[in-house]
Amino acid sequence: MANLHIYIETKSIGQYTSKRMPKKACLLSFGCRLNQSEIVTLGEQLEELGIQVSRQLAPDIDLLIINTCAVTNQAISKCTQTLRSLVLKFPRAHVIVTGCYSILGKKILSKMNGIDLIVSNSNKNSIAALALEIIFKPKTKLPVVLEDPNPEPVGYFSQKIPRASYNKRYNLKIQNGCNFFCSYCIIPFTRGSPQSRDFENILEDAKAHAAIGLKEIIITGVNIGTYENHGRKLLDVINALDTIDGIVRIRISSIEFKTIDDKILEKMADKNHKLAAYLHIPIQSAANPILSAMKRRYSFEEFYSYTEKISKFIPGIGLGTDIMVGFPGESEKNFLESVEFLKTSPIQYAHVFTFSPRPGTPAAISQSFVSEQEKLGRSKFLRQISREKKSEFYNSNIGQxxxxxxxxxxxxxxxxxxxxxxxxxxxxxxxxxxxxxxxxxxxxxxxxxxxxxxx
Ligand code: SF4
Structure with missing residues (x-):
C-alpha cells in the first residue's frame, strides 16, 4: 500500500456547540484506501461538531489527527517521522494518533512528547467527540491510550455533512477486518475479525454523497469479498448502488479473487451496469511454495487461469495485482517465477512490496530471511517490469x-x-x-x- 496524505479542504459548515472561537483541525492519513475513507468520515464528523477541517498545516492549527499505517517497517517510519516533525512544528496543537500503528506501536508512541491521545482503529468513531472534549483543555504531558477490545459495529457512520470537495471519487467503506490470517499480515491483529457494515447504512451514505455530486463510488474494506449483512453479499451492494441516481461508476477496490462471485463479473461485462471493468487482485507471489508458506488460499495455476478467464470474458478490463518480494525463504528461482508471471499474464501493473516482519505474525519468526540488499534489488527489478507492462497497456489504448x-x-x-x-x-x-x-x-x-x- 502506498503511503499518502489527505488534506481535507477547509469549509466550516457545522453548528458550533459552544460560543467559543471555532477550532481548526488538520487530518493526515497514511496507507490504504480504507484509512482514507475513514479519515474522510472523521473529517465530516468533526465538521458536524463545528470544528473546521483545514487543508493547510497552518500555524493556527488547534488539532492534528494522524491516521497511521503499519503495513511495513517503511510505512511505520514514515508515520513516526512525520509525527515527530509535526509535534515540533505545531507545539500548541493537540495531537491524536490513530490507525493501524496506534495500538501496535503504543509502547513507543506513549513515550513521545506532544501526543495527547492514542486511539485504536476500533475506537475511531469516538475520535470526533473526544477531540471536542480535549481541544479546550491544556495539552497533556504524556498520551492517554484508548483501546476498547470490543470493536464497534461497522454501520456506525453519521455523515450528516457529506462533502464533495476533497475528491471526485468516494471511498465507500462497507467492511472492516479479516480472518484469513495470511502468515505475514498484521491486519487481523490491527483491525480484528471481519465486520460488515449495515446494508441500509451503506446505501444512505452512498445516496448522501451522490446527492452532493460525487459520481464514482469505490467500494472499500479490508476483505470486501467476505461482505455479508443479513444475507446480503457484495453483489447485492453493487446492484443496489447501481440504482442510485447520480452515481455513474462503481469500482471495486482490492479484492481476493477467490471471493469474487461470477455474477459480479457478469455485471462488469454488462455495458448497462455501472460496475467498472477493473479488478485489483493480489497474487503476492507466483511460486507455489511461497504461496503456501504465506497461507494464501490458492495456487499459482488457479490465479493465472483466473486472469486469463476474466481478460477473455471482459475485453479491455483493467487488471492490477500486488506482489511481495523477499518473503522468508523466497529463492532466486521463486522470485523469477513472479517475474515471469508479471511478464506473461494479462495483469497490466503490479504494486510491489518488500516483505518486512510484522511482530506477532508467523512469518516474523522465520529463520530464512532474505537480505535487505537482495529485497531492494528484486523490488527494483519487478517495478521496472510493472512499468513496462503498464506502458504496453497504455500503448494498446492509443486511438481508442x-x-x-x-x-x-x-x-x-x-x-x-x-x-x-x-x-x-x-x-x-x-x-x-x-x-x-x-x-x-x-x-x-x-x-x-x-x-x-x-x-
Ligand atoms: S486476506 Fe490475507 S493479506 Fe489480506 S487482509 Fe486478510 S490476512 Fe491480510
Missing part, C-alpha cells in the same frame, strides 16, 4: 475512444480516470471537473496518457 471522469485541473491540465483505470491528462479551456467526457487517447506518456476531448 474512452469515457473519463475528470478531477480538478492541475498544472494546466485536467487529470481523470477511465473505467479500466487509465490515468488521462487533457487540455480544455472550460472547466470539466467532475464531468464524464469522451476523449480519444493520443499519446502514451508512461505515467499517464494524453487524451483529446471529443466535442
Amino acid at each position: 475512444i474512452v469515457d473519463v471522469l475528470f478531477e480538478d485541473r492541475q498544472n494546466g491540465k485536467f487529470p481523470g480516470y477511465t473505467e479500466n483505470y487509465i490515468k488521462v491528462l487533457t487540455d480544455c479551456p472550460e472547466n470539466i471537473t467532475n464531468q464524464i467526457r469522451r476523449v480519444k487517447v493520443v499519446k502514451n506518456e508512461q505515467t499517464h496518457v494524453i487524451g483529446e476531448l471529443i466535442f
Whole structure:
C-alpha cells in the first residue's frame, strides 16, 4: 500500500456547540484506501461538531489527527517521522494518533512528547467527540491510550455533512477486518475479525454523497469479498448502488479473487451496469511454495487461469495485482517465477512490496530471511517490469475512444480516470471537473496518457 496524505479542504459548515472561537483541525492519513475513507468520515464528523477541517498545516492549527499505517517497517517510519516533525512544528496543537500503528506501536508512541491521545482503529468513531472534549483543555504531558477490545459495529457512520470537495471519487467503506490470517499480515491483529457494515447504512451514505455530486463510488474494506449483512453479499451492494441516481461508476477496490462471485463479473461485462471493468487482485507471489508458506488460499495455476478467464470474458478490463518480494525463504528461482508471471499474464501493473516482519505474525519468526540488499534489488527489478507492462497497456489504448471522469485541473491540465483505470491528462479551456467526457487517447506518456476531448 502506498503511503499518502489527505488534506481535507477547509469549509466550516457545522453548528458550533459552544460560543467559543471555532477550532481548526488538520487530518493526515497514511496507507490504504480504507484509512482514507475513514479519515474522510472523521473529517465530516468533526465538521458536524463545528470544528473546521483545514487543508493547510497552518500555524493556527488547534488539532492534528494522524491516521497511521503499519503495513511495513517503511510505512511505520514514515508515520513516526512525520509525527515527530509535526509535534515540533505545531507545539500548541493537540495531537491524536490513530490507525493501524496506534495500538501496535503504543509502547513507543506513549513515550513521545506532544501526543495527547492514542486511539485504536476500533475506537475511531469516538475520535470526533473526544477531540471536542480535549481541544479546550491544556495539552497533556504524556498520551492517554484508548483501546476498547470490543470493536464497534461497522454501520456506525453519521455523515450528516457529506462533502464533495476533497475528491471526485468516494471511498465507500462497507467492511472492516479479516480472518484469513495470511502468515505475514498484521491486519487481523490491527483491525480484528471481519465486520460488515449495515446494508441500509451503506446505501444512505452512498445516496448522501451522490446527492452532493460525487459520481464514482469505490467500494472499500479490508476483505470486501467476505461482505455479508443479513444475507446480503457484495453483489447485492453493487446492484443496489447501481440504482442510485447520480452515481455513474462503481469500482471495486482490492479484492481476493477467490471471493469474487461470477455474477459480479457478469455485471462488469454488462455495458448497462455501472460496475467498472477493473479488478485489483493480489497474487503476492507466483511460486507455489511461497504461496503456501504465506497461507494464501490458492495456487499459482488457479490465479493465472483466473486472469486469463476474466481478460477473455471482459475485453479491455483493467487488471492490477500486488506482489511481495523477499518473503522468508523466497529463492532466486521463486522470485523469477513472479517475474515471469508479471511478464506473461494479462495483469497490466503490479504494486510491489518488500516483505518486512510484522511482530506477532508467523512469518516474523522465520529463520530464512532474505537480505535487505537482495529485497531492494528484486523490488527494483519487478517495478521496472510493472512499468513496462503498464506502458504496453497504455500503448494498446492509443486511438481508442474512452469515457473519463475528470478531477480538478492541475498544472494546466485536467487529470481523470477511465473505467479500466487509465490515468488521462487533457487540455480544455472550460472547466470539466467532475464531468464524464469522451476523449480519444493520443499519446502514451508512461505515467499517464494524453487524451483529446471529443466535442
Ligand atoms: S486476506 Fe490475507 S493479506 Fe489480506 S487482509 Fe486478510 S490476512 Fe491480510
